[in-house]
Amino acid sequence: MTVYSKIIGTGSYLPARRVGNDELAAELAAKGIETSDEWIVSRSxxxxxxxxxxxxxxxxxxxxxxxxxLAMAGKSPAEIDMVIVASSTPDFQGSFPSTACIVQQKLGMLNGSAAFDVQAVCSGFVYALATADAFIKSGMHRTVLVIGAEVFSRILNFEDRTTCVLFGDGAGAVVLTASQEPGILASKLHADGTHADILSIPPNPAGSPASGGFLHMDGQAVFKLAVTVLEEVAVEVLAAAQMQACDVDWLIPHQANIRIMKSTAKKLGLPIERMVVTVHEHGNTSAASIPLALDLAVRDGRIKAGDNILMEGVGGGFTWGAILARM
Known part of the structure; x- marks a missing residue:
């Protein structure tokens, strides 16, 4: 009997403090940094x-x-036999234990389940979900909690308006379990380390790990690479599932920049109305962006049982990947 992995629950969380562009612009102006709502919206x-x-x-x-x-899935923490957390902003920057182990402890999971972090920056959730899918299909694990969680506000240089206006904090999660029904239909993951310098946290002057460093991004280079690889990996994962773009009910791209997102949808021939968009309200939440958008669309009724969902992301490394899932 073929074993599939299927998403049976989604969840998300945003910190209470919502910062609009005007508020952020005022805070930056106090530091002598000029920006505006129009400038931010037009570019991102x-x-x-x-x-x-x-x-x-x-x-x-x-x-x-x-x-x-877990509540949506009808599962208790004790029923989870693996926790995977995708994050570029772990609780212990450049150190250990993993954030997944801390989540396990805070959830009261005393069953000795496996727990580890995945670091693929904004592609992290796609990488983590593909990893969980492989573990379930192998028979090693049955029910996996996959989370993308970020506090990017801690690694932003608020004197660099080209990056500090783009990112936000949040978390999204899914419960993935073994099923006789198709769920994860295909996944494709890639990386190209020759582009490592276009999105990174350089070591601080003392040469220590990320701790204390700020995010650096070559926006034009990231944009150019992203629009290329997102189309390519979408086509690749559709081919792996023996499907076409017209079979996709909802596109959930990494929520980084609306221009990149619209470009991807256009190249795939998908109407904008079939793309889940949260970037306007959440900003770029890195590994949390896809599960945040997924949960929103599930809970507001747009995504229904049986829908085919194409999720794809790009991130520092340079990493990228896509997953096609049937809800």
């Missing part, structure tokens, strides 16, 4: 983002999203 499509409170870490956001995903 972003109108607002959420920031975590002091002392609120990625694991805290992850736990809130996990509780909601």
């Amino acid at each position: 499509g972003i109108s607002a983002r959420h920031y975590a409170a002091a002392g609120q870490n990625s694991s805290d956001l992850a736990v809130e999203a996990a509780h909601r995903a």
Whole structure:
């Protein structure tokens, strides 16, 4: 009997503090940095983002999203036999334990389930979901909690208006379980380390790991590469599933820039109305962006049982990937 992995629950969480463009522009102006709502929206499509409170870490956001995903799935923490957290902003920057282990502890999971982090930046959730799918299909695990969680506000240089206006904090989660019904139909993952320098956190002057460093991004280089690889990997994953773009009910791309997202939809021949968009309200939440958008569309009724969902992301590394899933 063929074993599939299927998403049976979704959840998300955004920190309470919502920061609109006008508020952010005023804060930056106090530092002598000029920007405006029009400038930010015209370049990214972003109108607002959420920031975590002091002392609120990625694991805290992850736990809130996990509780909601578990509730939808009708599962208790004790029924989860693996936790995978995708994050570029772990609780312990450049160190350990993994955020997944902290989430496991905060959820009260005392069953000895496996727990580990995945680092693929904005592609992290796609990488984590593909990993969970492989573990379930192999028979090694049955029910996996997959989370993307970020507090990017902690690694932003608020004197660099080209990056600090783009990112926000949040978490999204799914419960993936073994099923006789097709769920994850295909996945494709890629990386090209020759582009490592276009999106990174350079070591601080002392040469230590990411701790204390700020995000650096070559926006034009990222844009150019993203629009190319997102189309290519979408075509690749559709071919692997023996499907065509017209079979896709909903496209959920990484929520980084509305221009990249619209370009991807256009190249695939998908109407904008079939793309889930949250970037205007969430900003770029890195590994959290796809599961945040997925949960929103599931809960507002757009995504229904049986729908085919194409999820794809690009991130520092340079990494990219796509997953085609049937809900």
